[in-house]
Amino acid sequence: MERRYDVCVIGSGAAGGVVASELVGAGWDVLVVEQGEHVPGGAYLVDLIPGYETARARTMTGEWTEEGYPWTACCVGGGTRFYAGVSLRMRRVDFDAAGHVAPDALPPAWPFGYDELRAHYDWAERALGITSDGGLDPQRPSPPLDLLPAHRPSARGAALVAAGRSLGMRPFPVPLAVASAAFGDAPACADLTACTDYACPSGAKGDVHQRLLGPLAGAPNLTLRTGLKAVRLVQDRPGHVGGLDCLDLATGTRETVRAGMFVVAANAIQSAALLLRSRSEFAPDGLGNDHGMVGRGLCMKAGQHVRATLAEDLPEPLVAAGGRYATVALTDHYLDPDCPSGLGGLILETGPLDEDRGNPRVLRVECLVGDQPMASNRVALDWSALDANGLPRLVIDYRPHPLDLERLAYLRKRAAELMTAAGATRVVTEPMDFPLGSAHLHGTCRMGTDPRASVCDPDGRVHATDNVRVADGALMPYPGGVNPTLTIQALAHRLATSLVVDGKP
Numbered sequence: 328m329e330r331r332y333d334v335c336v337i338g339s340g341a342a343g344g345v346v347a348s349e350l351v352g353a354g355w356d357v358l359v360v361e362q363g364e365h366v367p368g369g370a371y372l373v374d375l376i377p378g379y380e381t382a383r384a385r386t387m388t389g390e391w392t393e394e395g396y397p398w399t400a401c402c403v404g405g406g407t408r409f410y411a412g413v414s415l416r417m418r419r420v421d422f423d424a425a426g427h428v429a430p431d432a433l434p435p436a437w438p439f440g441y442d443e444l445r446a447h448y449d450w451a452e453r454a455l456g457i458t459s460d461g462g463l464d465p466q467r468p469s470p471p472l473d474l475l476p477a478h479r480p481s482a483r484g485a486a487l488v489a490a491g492r493s494l495g496m497r498p499f500p501v502p503l504a505v506a507s508a509a510f511g512d513a514p515a516c517a518d519l520t521a522c523t524d525y526a527c528p529s530g531a532k533g534d535v536h537q538r539l540l541g542p543l544a545g546a547p548n549l550t551l552r553t554g555l556k557a558v559r560l561v562q563d564r565p566g567h568v569g570g571l572d573c574l575d576l577a578t579g580t581r582e583t584v585r586a587g588m589f590v591v592a593a594n595a596i597q598s599a600a601l602l603l604r605s606r607s608e609f610a611p612d613g614l615g616n617d618h619g620m621v622g623r624g625l626c627m628k629a630g631q632h633v634r635a636t637l638a639e640d641l642p643e644p645l646v647a648a649g650g651r652y653a654t655v656a657l658t659d660h661y662l663d664p665d666c667p668s669g670l671g672g673l674i675l676e677t678g679p680l681d682e683d684r685g686n687p688r689v690l691r692v693e694c695l696v697g698d699q700p701m702a703s704n705r706v707a708l709d710w711s712a713l714d715a716n717g718l719p720r721l722v723i724d725y726r727p728h729p730l731d732l733e734r735l736a737y738l739r740k741r742a743a744e745l746m747t748a749a750g751a752t753r754v755v756t757e758p759m760d761f762p763l764g765s766a767h768l769h770g771t772c773r774m775g776t777d778p779r780a781s782v783c784d785p786d787g788r789v790h791a792t793d794n795v796r797v798a799d800g801a802l803m804p805y806p807g808g809v810n811p812t813l814t815i816q817a818l819a820h821r822l823a824t825s826l827v828v829d830g831k832p
């Protein structure tokens with residue numbers, strides 16, 4: 328007899344890992360379909376990217392290229408395997424930024440506010456082991472849990488703290504999914520590298536493979552299939568999906584897996600692509616796409632790095648191999664009446680470029696603003712151009728909004744002032760390329776109560792279906808101005824909790 332799982336989770340990343348582990352814990356028979364493979368501790372993302380599928384995308388100036396990047400990372404654990412672990416909660420304003428977006432934007436308000444997500448943020452911080460901000464984050468929406476002490480600032484971070492304070496700003500320690508002390512079975516961080524782009528071999532980084540999926544290996548009710556690409560959700564009657572067509576990437580064979588419930592958690596670009604590929608007689612334009620909303624509202628954050636060379640060496644030597652990527656952040660310009668639209672964003676310490684490693688005079692920060700959700704910014708498929716797997720070419724059609732570029736320019740100026748206060752002799756801005764694809768992916772299957780203006784209901788259920796949920800950043804009507812993963816995980820936990828309450832399908 329063909330096995331019919333209780334639930335099929337598509338993607339084993341930040342969102343899929345949370346949903347799968349919660350449902351396994353609740354006794355569901357769970358299948359996880361993951362396109363990527365396990366990556367060993369010590370692997371670098373840069374070595375894997377050449378093997379990844381690309382997308383057609385626009386450059387910063389709007390020209391098309393075939394080198395778009397539709398991933399965070401394609402592997403067990405998804406982007407978390409390689410992430411820097413920056414784990415900030417979204418700010419209260421991020422849940423309703425309606426007063427801060429341009430008139431041509433899609434409505435940015437979430438269908439619920441911060442307080443609805445708060446308990447799920449608490450869960451995520453406890454499950455992953457998020458370090459404290461020391462109670463110093465002035466914009467934090469609720470007090471810190473203080474599970475693990477804040478990380479000590481790096482030499483770069485210490486310089487930013489001193490400079491920020493001299494300008495009357497309130498720098499604070501970045502909450503990280505990187506253990507600052509032993510956490511359960513995990514050791515404290517050994518400072519091997521800067522964490523980002525690197526699969527932590529020690530277990531100190533709280534990626535979902537390490538914290539959630541790995542410990543479930545051997546559970547009889549969890550099946551993790553790697554190297555299997557979800558191609559198309561198959562409706563066997565209107566509004567009900569009976570199977571998922573998959574492609575085994577090693578053999579090129581096709582198979583259909585069966586489940587009572589399907590949870591799509593493939594990243595906001597790939598989740599939308601899967602729904603768009605799921606055309607049928609009941610859904611000729613793709614599943615959930617009756618009103619042409621699937622793929623629209625793609626947000627990737629407007630972000631740019633600012634780098635400075637200081638007159639003096641930093642106060643202590645940099646850790647030779649790395650030192651954590653981000654230890655200090657500033658949100659003083661998050662809500663700032665002088666910033667265009669009144670909504671600024673985050674200034675975050677970031678690790679040096681490879682060529683600057685070991686140079687004790689280089690400071691670097693990232694400026695991040697949440698981008699306007701635009702109907703014209705979208706994921707689409709080109710059915711006339713097939714990729715190597717015979718599937719329609721993935722298209723990332725994204726142009727930065729002028730207002731977002733103005734907001735980013737404002738934040739850049741504030742970052743330059745900070746660098747100058749730290750003793751910079753030379754401040755340079757690095758080129759931007761986020762329209763090609765970013766690690767911050769949101770908004771392509773927006774949740775809302777109006778089926779004509781959204782793809783999913785507030786619980787992630789694809790409108791007019793009874794057994795398909797979207798669980799990742801695709802749900803987010805507005806991306807917020809902080810790194811997204813903790814919010815994606817809180818959302819995924821909220822969704823998993825609601826599935827458990829509903830009971831097995």
Ligand SMILES: Cc1cc2nc3c(=O)[nH]c(=O)nc-3n(C[C@H](O)[C@H](O)[C@H](O)COP(=O)(O)OP(=O)(O)OC[C@H]3O[C@@H](n4cnc5c(N)ncnc54)[C@H](O)[C@@H]3O)c2cc1C
Pocket residue numbers: 337338339340341342343360361362363372398399400401402403404405406407409410411412413414523524555556557558592593594595597598601766767768799800810811812813815
């Ligand atoms: C180098 C780097 C540093 C980062 N640093 C931070 C940080 O410090 N803080 C932060 O908040 N965020 C960070 N991020 C972003 C973070 O990784 C993402 O926000 C997060 O992983 C997104 O979660 P997700 O579940 O939506 O998607 P993912 O984690 O990308 O998981 C999706 C999974 O689905 C799989 N998949 C895709 N399509 C299919 C398909 N058709 N069939 C089967 N499987 C499929 C993918 O292989 C992947 O494993 C970073 C990302 C990178 C790459």
